[in-house]
Amino acid sequence: MTNGPLILEAPLAPKQTRLEELWRLFKQNRLAIIGLFIFVLFFITAILGAVLTSGRDPLFDPALIRLQEKLLPPLSRPHVDALPPQEVPTFGRYLFGTDDLGRDVFSRMLQGAWVSLTVGFVAVGISVMVGIFMGGIAGYFGEHHLRWNHILGVTLLLAATVMGAMGNVWTSLGLLMAGGLCLSLFRLVKPYRKLRFTTAWLFKNAVSVDTLIMRMVDIMLCFPSFFLILTVVALLPASMYNIMIVIGLTSWMGTTRFVRAEFLSLREQDFVTAARALGIGNFRIIFRHMMPNAIAPVLVSSTIGIATAILTEAGLSFLGFGVPPPHATWGNILSGGKGFIFDAPWLTFIPGIAILIVVLCFNLFGEGLRDAMNPKLRER
Amino acid sequence: MDSQERILLKVEGLKKYFPVRRGFFQRTAAHIKAVDGVDFAIAEGKSVGLVGESGCGKSTVARVILKLLEPDAGRIVYKGRDITPLSPKEMKPLRKEMQIVFQDPFSSLNPRMTVGQSIEEGLRILGLSKNRRQGRRDELLEMVGLSAMTADRYPHEFSGGQRQRVGVARALSVESSLIICDEPISALDVSIQAQIINLLKDLQDRLDLSYLFISHDLNVVGYLSDTVAVMYLGHVVEYARADTLFEDPRHPYTRVLLSAVPSVEADLTSKIKTLKGEVPSPMDPPPGCKFQGRCPLVEPRCKQGEIDFSRVGEDHLVRCWKAT
Structure with a gap:
């Protein structure tokens, strides 16, 4: 047996990166290509629209009343x-x-495109980040148990935040200290036997991390999300950013389930065991070894999530709970036009069709991406 | 084991039970006794083979030794130090010295990392600079018989044997002195098996490695190992030097295993002994000898009480009444 740098077996396959392979498969799906094309077009329009309709003397003035x-x-x-x-x-x-x-409806549509784009991307960005975080923790650390003192401590810390937000500084500080004390209690009472005995009930396992997070997901899914958003938006001051955050924070559950499922299966793979055997830290294993393998299906579902977020925003604006009036969005153009549907149908149809096309294209693009990534769905 | 040899790893009475949870409240209803009393020792620069049929707990032993699973009982002594009670943090420096090569070359490499990156993950643990990492990476690739040019390729571009070589290179990337080979060849073609075995043997001579070689292939274990431990249903039933075991197997289970080994010098007169019955469930193994249900020599006393090792020769331990 030789030890030189010999390749003893069959020659290596021609080099083809995953991206090239993906593109080759994606190209075969004509509808998805159309989706991608309109997606890019919409992206450019929205960015151009934001530039052309803003500033002191815009090229297209959406607020000019004649x-x-x-x-x-x-x-x-x-x-x-x-x-x-x-x-x-x-x-x-x-x-x-x-x-x-x-x-000018054209100017208003341009301005609205930017709203739709940012709401879609930022809301989905928030939901994906929360989803990956929660799903990653549930999938990787799911078997760990939370003790009662953890739960008590976190509750106290939350109360401290609420108190702080209400301006009650001293109560807030007190609760903060109590919460911190609760969390570090185990280490504090460890040297004292008697104290340890009397506080033992606090160190019983309450729930596993996985149960806690997944039940939170179940609870969130129980709410009809549109009405939840309506309620929250009614309580908060109307602004574009609040809408984005609220949509984002009510749509992370799907991603969480996705990422958790991926992590549960990845965790059992030998390369993760190998990484643990090498002594690589949990953080690096999660983000360097597991996340790149789990992220593809998440990105696919988030493309479709963008479409949903655009629809939700349009729905909110239509009902008057969306971005406040002087700013144009596709939803409030539609809403403003509904009174004139027989006299001026273009006020209803132009934003309506725009929403339809953009949402449809995001869905087609997302589905094309999913088919290209999932070899089991390819041969259909 | 000769007394002048320095013991690298010693495992005593190792046990690992997995709870079986049932019902709404996830009560622990039973335990799967995956590993139920495993003892052996590996000397520096030597190999121990761990043989047994599927499901007898071989791979669990590997993971428990690496402390990827916490043992329920027993001691793991590495270089004279009991590593059983160490916390994950205290275990970290030791992880550099014990590595594992897996059975399945397809799931053992991260599909989203080039093989170079996979190897460099180990070198990063050692705290090498980027340049030194790349140099060492190329060295390692060439050491396992791959070209350094392959470093920036992804695992899916490699064949099973080549991936297994990458797996070996990764195990060598840290300062390993013990490598646990968890059935490293059973997923490979026969022609490639020989190459990997030779590679492992060759690396052992060059780098003075110790192996725990897990396999169900007795021929391979006999070729690579100095000492062999035969496992059945979670515990070791026979423990002997490789040559002794092959010439003079004492436990009825070992005898059956050896008779089933395919051989070139086919002796048509000797029939292969086949075992009747199934392996009992590791959830409730029979009291007494675990092999009693299938043993051709079974007696009433086999069914009472745990059977301890009896010494039948120099470095030859058997868990059977009939062996002495």
């Missing part, structure tokens, strides 16, 4: 002689018509 020009159909020309020159729309036409206040 009462004498109200409810003009798409592609109609403005009455140039009746308008001051700075109010004449760019391109010399109202591409998508005007609404009941004479605002």
